[in-house]
Amino acid sequence: MIGSPASIRIDRPARSSDNAERGYFMVAGRLWRSTNPALPTARRQDLVADLMDARRMVKEAKGGSLP
Incomplete structure (x- = not known):
């Protein structure tokens, strides 16, 4: 269990555009795959x-x- 929504930290990597272009986002140090728009x-x-x-x-x- 991750915890309460208040305890979740959303990180913005320095090169977030690179991750976004590949379809990923970062939450609490973990890379997650984004939904295909x-x-x-x-x-x-x-x-x-x-x-x-x-x-x-x-x-x-x-x-x-x-x-």
């Missing part, structure tokens, strides 16, 4: 739903706990 909303929602289903299955397979 050209992706239709319905398709993005379907992919997010699939991802969350997969995460729930992993959690269940691990006995109900994820880091």
Whole structure:
């Protein structure tokens, strides 16, 4: 668990345009992949739903706990 929204620090790398051009952004020292802006909303929602289903299955397979 990351923590409360107030505890999340968003870092702006010195060369943020390089990361942005590659589709990444930095949060609390971790590089995260951005959503493709050209992706239709319905398709993005379907992919997010699939991802969350997969995460729930992993959690269940691990006995109900994820880091």
